[in-house]
Amino acid sequence: MDHLSSYLVLSAILFSLGLYTVVTRRNAVAILMGVELILNAANINFVAFSKFVTHNLDGHLMSVFIIMLAAAEAAVALAIVLNLYNDRGHINVDEANALKQ
Amino acid sequence: MIKLALFILFLPLLSFVFQIFSFRRFEEKKGEWVSVGIQFVTLILALVMLGMMLSRSDPNFSLELHQSWLDLGLFKIDLGIYIDNITVIMLVVVALISALVHLYSTAYMAGDVRFSRYFGFLGIFTFSMNGIVLANSLFMIYIFWELVGLSSYLLIGHWWEKDSAANAGKKAFITNRVGDIGMFTGMLIIATVLGTFNFQMIAERIHDGVWAANAGMLFGGIDPHKLLTVAGILVFMGAVGKSAQFPLHVWLPDAMEGPTPVSALIHAATMVAAGVYLTVRIFPFLTADAMATIAFIGGFTAIYAATIAITQNDIKKVLAYSTVSQLGYMVMALGTGAYVAGFFHLVTHAMFKGALFLASGSVIHAMHHSLHHLDDHETDPQDMRNMGGLRTKMPITFGVFMVTTAAISGIPLFSGFLSKDAILAGTWAYAANVHDGWLASLHLAWILPVFGFGAAAITAFYMFRLIFMTFYGEAKQPQIFKHIKESPKVMTIPLIVLAVLSMFFMFTLPSVNPISDHGWFTTVVQSPESAVTTGPAFELEHFEHALHAAHTPAMVTSILVAGLGILFSVLVYFLNKISAEKLAVKLGALYRGSFNKWYMDEFYINGIIRPFLKGCDALGRFDLDFYDHYLINGWGRNTKRTSKGVGLADDLIVDGAVNFAGIIFQWLGWTLKFIQTGKIQNYLIFVLIGAAMLYVVNVF
Secondary structure (H helix, E strand, O other): OOOHHHHHHHHHHHHHHHHHHHHHOOEHHHHHHHHHHHHHHHHHHHHHHHHHHHOOOHHHHHHHHHHHHHHHHHHHHHHHHHHHHHHHOOOEOOOOOHHHO | OHHHHHHHHHHHHHHHHHHHHHHHHHOOOOOHHHHHHHHHHHHHHHHHHHHHHHHHOOOOOEEEEEEEEEEOOOOEEEEEEEEEHHHHHHHHHHHHHHHHHHHHHHHHOOOOOOHHHHHHHHHHHHHHHHHHHHEOEHHHHHHHHHHHHHHHHHHHOOOOOOHHHHHHHHHHHHHHHHHHHHHHHHHHHHHHHHOOOEHHHHHHHHHOOHHHHHHHHHOOOOOHHHHHHHHHHHHHHHHHHHOOOOOOOOHHHHHHHOOHHHHHHHHHHOHHHHHHHHHHHHHHHOEHHHHHHHHHHHHHHHHHHHHHHOOOOEHHHHHHHHHHHHHHHHHHHHHHOOHHHHHHHHHHHHHHHHHHHHHHHHHHHHHHHHHHHOOOOOOOOOEHHHOOOOOOOOHHHHHHHHHHHHHHHOOOOEHHHHHHHHHHHHHHHHHHHOOOOHHHHOOHHHHHHHHHHHHHHHHHHHHHHHHHHHHOOOOOOHHHHHOOOOOOHHHHHHHHHHHHHOEOHHHHOOOOOOOOOOOHHHHHOOOOOOOOOOOOEOOHHHHHHHHHHHHHHHHHHHHHHHHHHHHHHHHHHHOOOOOHHHHHHHHOHHHHHHHOHHHHHHHHHHHHHHHHHHHHHHHHHHHHHHHHHHHHHHHHHHHHHHHHHHHHHHHHHHHHHHHHHHHHHHHHHHHHHHHOOOOHHHHHHHHHHHHHHHHHHHHO
16 A cells, blocks of 8 residues: 555545535535545545655645634534524525525 | 096095985985085085186196006006196086086975985086096096996986986987997097007107008008098097087987986086087197098088077977087087187086076976976976066076076177187188188188078077067966966076176186187187198198187177177067068978978988888898798708718617627526526536536647
8 A cells, every 4th residue: 555546546536425425415414524525535635645746744734724624614514504404494405596596 | 636636536426426325314314415515515626726727827737647557568558637727627617517506406306206316326427527527548538438428328317207208318328329439449540550548648649750650551551641530530429429419419409308407417517518528638639631520510510400499499409409509619619720719618608508508497497386386287398388478587597598698699798709709710710721622622611600600690599589488578378477486596596606607707807808808718728739740730820820810800790690690589589570480481391491400310210220120120030031940940950850860870780789789698698597507516517527628628
């Protein structure tokens, strides 16, 4: 396990799963989970490139940032979801299409 | 002296301001006495000036004060006052007549509707006249000239409820305007050539040859002498209007519509004197031809107006035409070069004509009161046919009338004799002095003395006719006669003062020779030398010689013709040896012509005013039917048509392009709105597709 490509493959699989989740699920919470997957795929990429290509800690630093950002994002997103539920009684994103008008 | 003059100028204006702005407060509290007081103070100041002038007795005395008023760099207009002996004498005349008229009016106008306004207007009239007298330049004289025109308009139309009074005011104003146009043009010519309006400087510059040098260059090579003649006659046109010379005399008889004291003021001291005074002022720069023109206008006016006065029955109309005739005398005198005589007659005439008008006012006043007493509003109080025998009832008025009639008729011992005789001698000398030119060829110049003596005879005749019809004979209306009373003291005192001033010695002192006019007047007033150097001018020295020679024959003839006129008048109206009616029938056309004022008014109405109005009407119709209809409206219609075309193009092409762009974007929007689903996941897919496409494009 000391080749860059293995990390990139793992990261690509994670990204694809996340994207798939985001695009196909109707449940807002599930979509959020998909977003987490995408973010973590990016984290893996950062750390891998940092280890094999640049040989410094820039990538690690960036991944810590992203984890923190993901936590903040989850807090904001869950608050939105909660409000959506309070407003509509469901969290189905297909019906939350007020932007269309 | 300058300060005194300024006081004399502005005090009457003060009276005007007082009357106009405080009349409500003083209307019932004898506010008119303030004006009378102011006027008498003015008179005293004027007399002080006269005293100073007489003690100096210098014929060349003059004073000037001027103040720059408008400075245009190259061209300056100064306003100022110029005082010489003539100014002082004229100031005294104006102040005296004005003061007496004020005093007289307190009784005559008592109970009038616009009492204080009347006194205010008298004040501004006096102010304007003083301005003309004191003016040092044509420009300043013009300003006050128009002010005199305005105040005469206001006073003639004092009783504007009467149509005739309102029309008379208008007529006076408009007729004067005709003359003023000429005067203004003349002024402008002079100012253009010489660059000044100042009398002294005009004469000086003409004398120094500035006129000869500039005139041709400025006016397209015209002969400078001819231009000077034209300028002189044009300025004189102003005098033709103001001094009621033929053919602009028509306003004056109508001006009788004003109150009688106003007539006295207008005819004796202010308005009509202004024209003669202007001619006196421009005398030094009149050319020989201009003077001949002036002399003929004056001479014709003198005889023309006299013939009208014979047949008038209105007491004031007779006096009005007699004024026109006497003004003709003065103008003729100035035209013939008898400068002193002309001005002398202006002064003596002011006294006796002022008295005549005020005396006729006294008669009218008495008639009016009598008619009022009888509750008769139909009978004309001014018609002499309703009078007769008044001498016993109104002894003072009668006495004054006698004295002043003797003066105007030219009877020795009275002032009119001296001045009229001097004028007649002047015309005689003029005619005898003409040796070459168009005047000599047919002895045309002799027409002037003929006019002069003829008018003298006629004047004597109609003035005595007036006396006989008014004061002698049977009372024609016994009813009215019964209630006639002599006028109050404030009216008779001015009359007596003026009658005394119509005596000869008032003007000949210290000499008391009744047939020689050598006295203080001829000492202080002397004819100026002509400043004209461009061509034939008035030759003072020759003229003085001829005048000396003509003096005695002219005097004898003038006494003879006056006697003839009086004799004829006595025969017709006193002894009734000749019947006036039969004479009128016998003379037929002549009588009708005179009675109808030689149809001058009709000539103006039918010959000028009507055709003018018709012309205006035709032009108006042309304007409406042709100009408005075809040109203006046609242009409008064309514009409308063009606009319609342009509008259409606008709609189709410009708007079409704009709308087309709109439609395209509408369609684009309509198409694209289908991908706007509002579903976040769809958008994500588009992003994915886009990213994939970018990848494909980049890699391959």
